[in-house]
Amino acid sequence: MSTSRKIAGVLATLVAATVAQAQSATITATATVVTPLAVTGTAPLAFGNVFQGVNKTIAFGDATSGRFSITGFNTSQVAMTFTLPATLASGANTMPINTYDVRVNGTNVTAGATALAVTTGVPVNSNLVAGNLFVFVGGRVQPAAAQAQGAYTGSIVLAAAYTGL
Amino acid sequence: MHNLFRAFASALALTVTVNAAQAQSASMNATASVITPLVVTGLAPLNFGVVIQGVAKTIAWNNAASGRLSIAGFGTSQLALTFTLPATLSNGATTMPINRYRIRGNGTNTTAGATRIFLTSGVPVNRNLVGGNLFLFVGGRVQPTVTQQPGVYTASVMLSAAYTGL
Numbered sequence: 001m002s003t004s005r006k007i008a009g010v011l012a013t014l015v016a017a018t019v020a021q022a023q024s025a026t027i028t029a030t031a032t033v034v035t036p037l038a039v040t041g042t043a044p045l046a047f048g049n050v051f052q053g054v055n056k057t058i059a060f061g062d063a064t065s066g067r068f069s070i071t072g073f074n075t076s077q078v079a080m081t082f083t084l085p086a087t088l089a090s091g092a093n094t095m096p097i098n099t100y101d102v103r104v105n106g107t108n109v110t111a112g113a114t115a116l117a118v119t120t121g122v123p124v125n126s127n128l129v130a131g132n133l134f135v136f137v138g139g140r141v142q143p144a145a146a147q148a149q150g151a152y153t154g155s156i157v158l159a160a161a162y163t164g165l
Numbered sequence: 166m167h168n169l170f171r172a173f174a175s176a177l178a179l180t181v182t183v184n185a186a187q188a189q190s191a192s193m194n195a196t197a198s199v200i201t202p203l204v205v206t207g208l209a210p211l212n213f214g215v216v217i218q219g220v221a222k223t224i225a226w227n228n229a230a231s232g233r234l235s236i237a238g239f240g241t242s243q244l245a246l247t248f249t250l251p252a253t254l255s256n257g258a259t260t261m262p263i264n265r266y267r268i269r270g271n272g273t274n275t276t277a278g279a280t281r282i283f284l285t286s287g288v289p290v291n292r293n294l295v296g297g298n299l300f301l302f303v304g305g306r307v308q309p310t311v312t313q314q315p316g317v318y319t320a321s322v323m324l325s326a327a328y329t330g331l
Contacts, residue, residue, distance in 0.1 A: 028321060032214065033217075034217055034315055
């Protein structure tokens with residue numbers, strides 16, 4: 001056997017050994033597609049007429065409590081961030097609003113709704129129920145004894161986002 | 166007579182000398198280094214989590230949810246890395262595009278300092294082990310359509326590695 005043939009044989013052996021050592025592994029790529037969230041304000045938190053110097057509370061279960069609805073995917077967890085005003089305004093005049101009572105339910109009834117410990121601007125998580133979540137908002141206004149007369153308003157904002165869970 | 170013998174002896178000596186001068190030899194070493202086999206391991210999936218219809222989502226290579234693979238082998242040997250990168254994720258018969266893969270490698274299992282590997286699915290690219298190790302981080306993007314069917318979509322990302330001999 002010539003020298004060149006021997007070298008070729010050795011190279012062939014090395015190549016064969018290299019190919020034999022090829023190893024592989026796989027990882028999975030996964031994604032869960034969901035329908036977009038829809039958040040709707042369905043009813044205002046209406047205190048109606050209030051009297052100077054007399055606090056007034058609207059409970060979450062009252063007919064005039066504020067209402068939101070959230071629709072999304074199945075039982076996905078959503079992070080809800082409420083922006084809760086500290087005052088209502090009537091022009092330059094303001095009136096305190098506080099003691100919010102926020103509850104959620106999978107159906108659009110207050111019976112069986114569970115309380116959410118809500119701080120304005122801080123996300124709180126809850127799960128959809130069959131693609132729905134209904135939010136009920138109560139609160140209290142505190143007109144001063146010399147509160148200027150007029151219609152006072154403020155905006156309560158609910159932002160919701162999937163947490164991925 | 167004595168002189169004749171000496172002449173014959175010289176002739177023999179000359180013949181022997183000539184023969185010895187024609188014999189040639191050399192030697193060379195045959196060497197081989199037996200090295201440890203490669204071990205390729207999938208450490209973590211590339212997890213896009215919740216994806217909203219019509220909204221593309223990217224997981225960066227250094228995101229906690231990026232895909233992770235490791236290779237263990239010999240020293241600083243050079244490897245040929247071949248990735249098989251799916252173009253779609255599947256949910257039964259329904260598919261969703263996945264693209265814009267971003268892959269980086271590092272000698273340690275940290276994303277800091279990892280260097281980008283430019284690659285095409287199925288085409289080998291060479292990289293060296295560092296201290297017998299190479300860690301790979303895989304990011305990418307999915308593109309659900311606005312009517313993408315809700316559900317869980319999956320696919321396999323495969324890495325094959327082989328010594329190049331260098």
